[in-house]
Amino acid sequence: MTAAGAPTLIVVGGGGGGLCTAITAAQHGATVHLLDKQEQLGGMLHIANGEFSGAGSRRQREHGIDDDPRRHFDDVLRISHGKVDRELAWMSVSAQGETVDWLDDLGFQFDPATPGLIHGHEVYSVPRTYWGVEHGRSVLRVLLEQLAPLLESGRIVLHLRTAVTGLLTDSAGRVTGVRVQGPADTAERQLTADAVVLATGGYDADAALRNQFLPAHCSSVLIGCLDHATGDGLVMARELGAAVSADGIFLPVMGLIPDPGRPGHAVDYREAFVELAPAYRTPYEIWVNKRGERFVPEDTTSPELRERTLLEQPDVTMHVVFDQAAVDAAPVPLIRNPGGDWDSDRFARACRDSPWVTRADTLPGLARKLGVDPAALESTVNDYNAAVAAGADPHLGRTVLPAPIGAGPFYAVTSVAASILSRDGLRVNTDLSVLTESGEPIPGLYAVGEVLGNNVFAGDNYVGGMSITPAMTLGRHLGARLAAAGHDRSAA
Numbered sequence: 001m002t003a004a005g006a007p008t009l010i011v012v013g014g015g016g017g018g019l020c021t022a023i024t025a026a027q028h029g030a031t032v033h034l035l036d037k038q039e040q041l042g043g044m045l046h047i048a049n050g051e052f053s054g055a056g057s058r059r060q061r062e063h064g065i066d067d068d069p070r071r072h073f074d075d076v077l078r079i080s081h082g083k084v085d086r087e088l089a090w091m092s093v094s095a096q097g098e099t100v101d102w103l104d105d106l107g108f109q110f111d112p113a114t115p116g117l118i119h120g121h122e123v124y125s126v127p128r129t130y131w132g133v134e135h136g137r138s139v140l141r142v143l144l145e146q147l148a149p150l151l152e153s154g155r156i157v158l159h160l161r162t163a164v165t166g167l168l169t170d171s172a173g174r175v176t177g178v179r180v181q182g183p184a185d186t187a188e189r190q191l192t193a194d195a196v197v198l199a200t201g202g203y204d205a206d207a208a209l210r211n212q213f214l215p216a217h218c219s220s221v222l223i224g225c226l227d228h229a230t231g232d233g234l235v236m237a238r239e240l241g242a243a244v245s246a247d248g249i250f251l252p253v254m255g256l257i258p259d260p261g262r263p264g265h266a267v268d269y270r271e272a273f274v275e276l277a278p279a280y281r282t283p284y285e286i287w288v289n290k291r292g293e294r295f296v297p298e299d300t301t302s303p304e305l306r307e308r309t310l311l312e313q314p315d316v317t318m319h320v321v322f323d324q325a326a327v328d329a330a331p332v333p334l335i336r337n338p339g340g341d342w343d344s345d346r347f348a349r350a351c352r353d354s355p356w357v358t359r360a361d362t363l364p365g366l367a368r369k370l371g372v373d374p375a376a377l378e379s380t381v382n383d384y385n386a387a388v389a390a391g392a393d394p395h396l397g398r399t400v401l402p403a404p405i406g407a408g409p410f411y412a413v414t415s416v417a418a419s420i421l422s423r424d425g426l427r428v429n430t431d432l433s434v435l436t437e438s439g440e441p442i443p444g445l446y447a448v449g450e451v452l453g454n455n456v457f458a459g460d461n462y463v464g465g466m467s468i469t470p471a472m473t474l475g476r477h478l479g480a481r482l483a484a485a486g487h488d489r490s491a492a
């Protein structure tokens with residue numbers, strides 16, 4: 001690059017973070033090599049709910065919702081218990097409304113129910129969460145539309161099925177490019193650029209790497225994300241001396257079902273999960289741990305309470321226990337998916353023959369199949385039925401008590417705590433420069449998206465939209481900044 005010329009960037013990873021970085025950089029004049037080891041772009045957008053958040057958006061105003069980034073940030077601090085990285089989180093939150101407007105301008109297909117409140121995480125004080133009619137893929141759709149002309153003009157050069165295997169540095173320690181292995185490469189080759197952006201996502205698909213960051217008793221949590229999330233960017237940067245957070249924080253996602261065909265993995269979230277949020281479905285069941293004991297009021301409106309309580313249960317495992325009457329009576333099926341193609345009939349069939357459902361004519365028989373003490377399960381069900389009869393649950397305080405668990409056949413769907421996104425990641429400054437252990441920026445190396453770790457934006461909790469939206473928002477910010485740095489070298 002000449003001092004006044006447009007820079008060449010390498011963006012590693014074409015998920016929401018990398019795509020926004022590459023598109024914005026190219027639109028601001030940079031030449032971008034966008035590399036992804038997968039056959040298709042999109043990363044976790046293919047499976048994600050795609051719920052993003054932003055305050056002060058045009059769409060909020062159109063819906064008569066009074067909001068601003070400061071109130072959004074107050075909510076983020078409340079829900080995250082103040083444990084976010086305040087500078088980076090504010091940098092994102094303060095611009096997230098603009099990201100929403102940008103998607104809106106691009107023709108994003110909002111679900112008509114948005115902006116809405118979501119109940120899968122602790123609830124915001126006003127509706128400021130948005131999602132598309134095709135969830136994460138709605139986001140991907142508009143990003144790919146933006147990408148197309150940039151590919152055509154050559155501003156972005158796309159390298160699919162091309163894994164970045166390492167970072168190149170010069171004698172001064174500046175990152176000058178990457179080592180890659182593409183589909184036609186018989187050996188690794190090198191690609192150089194003025195700056196490299198790591199947008200490689202998280203590490204949760206690599207259980208051994210993930211477990212380095214989890215509390216020891218959580219090592220059996222299910223993998224609930226796509227296979228590409230193997231922490232490559234984190235590992236590569238760590239080899240150069242990059243600092244990686246190790247906060248020891250973990251909160252599971254609940255409701256994922258162990259995949260009988262793939263030990264350690266959850267059934268694909270797009271296929272099925274157990275709906276536990278009472279805002280979306282009245283619970284007709286009880287949840288028991290491996291000792292056959294209930295452990296949390298099944299109607300709690302606090303996702304955080306149920307997630308933290310599950311972490312204290314043996315093998316972070318729960319069985320959702322119900323009878324035939326619940327199958328027949330519950331208006332919304334227990335098993336759902338984001339595509340909405342589970343109905344009561346499909347669920348009833350699953351109860352008869354799915355490997356995800358354990359069934360028996362008697363409660364002791366069900367308990368034995370689950371590996372639970374039969375006497376303990378019977379006692380728990382008797383106590384629950386007494387609570388239903390009395391209209392009060394003295395044990396846990398559940399108030400939604402629609403029916404006893406009475407006659408067989410009896411069923412259970414087992415669910416294990418799952419990890420879907422990485423809590424720890426590369427430490428960066430507000431330039432999104434990757435930092436060394438001593439806090440120095442590694443020249444030429446930047447990072448954006450889940451590779452930063454979700455604790456930066458969500459503290460020790462889940463905060464609505466606070467993974468996808470920072471990935472997109474800071475990606476756009478970084479892309480524009482790095483492109484501008486080509487015209488003003490001092491900013492790089």
Ligand SMILES: Cc1cc2nc3c(=O)[nH]c(=O)nc-3n(C[C@H](O)[C@H](O)[C@H](O)COP(=O)(O)OP(=O)(O)OC[C@H]3O[C@@H](n4cnc5c(N)ncnc54)[C@H](O)[C@@H]3O)c2cc1C
Pocket residue numbers: 012013014015016017018035036037038041042043044045047048049050051052162163164165199200201202224225226228229230232233269420421448449450451464465466467468469471
């Ligand atoms: C089931 C599920 C639901 C979710 N729902 C939401 C939600 O509603 N809201 C929200 O905010 N967050 C949600 N998330 C999290 C969110 O989807 C991710 O945190 C976010 O999309 C990550 O974006 P990213 O661009 O950083 O990484 P990714 O989307 O993971 O993209 C990383 C890309 O890098 C590529 N890559 C990795 N290593 C290499 C390498 N060595 N060489 C080349 N390419 C490489 C990968 O192939 C991939 O395409 C959800 C996650 C899951 C699993």
